[in-house]
Amino acid sequence: MAEIYALEGDASTWEEALKVTADELLARGCVRPDFYESCVEREREYPTGLTNACPVAIPHTTKDHVVREAIAVLRLRRPVEFACIEDASLRVRVRYVFNLALCDSSAHLDLIRHLIGSVKDPGFFRRLDDLPLEDLRGFLAGKFFD
Numbered sequence: 001m002a003e004i005y006a007l008e009g010d011a012s013t014w015e016e017a018l019k020v021t022a023d024e025l026l027a028r029g030c031v032r033p034d035f036y037e038s039c040v041e042r043e044r045e046y047p048t049g050l051t052n053a054c055p056v057a058i059p060h061t062t063k064d065h066v067v068r069e070a071i072a073v074l075r076l077r078r079p080v081e082f083a084c085i086e087d088a089s090l091r092v093r094v095r096y097v098f099n100l101a102l103c104d105s106s107a108h109l110d111l112i113r114h115l116i117g118s119v120k121d122p123g124f125f126r127r128l129d130d131l132p133l134e135d136l137r138g139f140l141a142g143k144f145f146d
Contacts, residue, residue: 001145002069002102003030006136009074014049014082014094015040018059021072021099030070031101038065039099049082049092054119057082057092060100060108069107072099073140075128096128114144 005024011017022036038061048058079093098115100108118124131139 001141002071002100002107003028004137004140004144005070005072006133006140007072007074008077008133010077011074011080014043014057014080017057017074017076017080017094017097018043018099021059021074021097024072025070025099025101028070030066030068032065032067035061035065035101038062043082047083047085047088049084049094050119051084051086052092054116055079055093055095055125056098056115056119057094057096058098058100058108058112058115060102063103063105066101066103068101069103070101071111071140072101073097073136074099075133075136095125111144118143 007024009020018039025031039059042061043059050056074097076095079095081091082094084090084092102108
């Protein structure tokens with residue numbers, strides 16, 4: 001099971017939001033130094049912003065850049081625009097960045113499936129907004145790994 005690190009912060013661009021999460025994963029020894037650059041390249045080619053109704057981006061890259069599995073979740077104080085996963089010409093206002101450092105390529109699909117299932121619950125984002133940061137990790141672990 002991947003470790004979850006919950007963060008709160010500000011970013012003015014999607015690149016800055018990725019940098020915050022990648023720096024946390026690097027500081028925790030979860031990723032290689034080139035993880036951030038690889039995430040940026042992948043995000044440019046395959047955007048991960050979901051929808052405005054689901055203000056989430058799920059950036060990730062290949063396992064070559066991962067040392068041990070982890071997820072850095074950034075709760076942004078103000079939304080940042082990411083390109084939309086369905087149409088890169090559209091912009092999505094993202095409030096939550098789930099940066100995945102996973103070794104198993106199917107694991108990110110499972111996590112995305114759990115996330116999509118969770119967002120159907122109208123209280124999910126309210127919980128993400130209202131939970132103290134120290135409780136966010138446990139809440140997400142229960143949603144994604146139980």
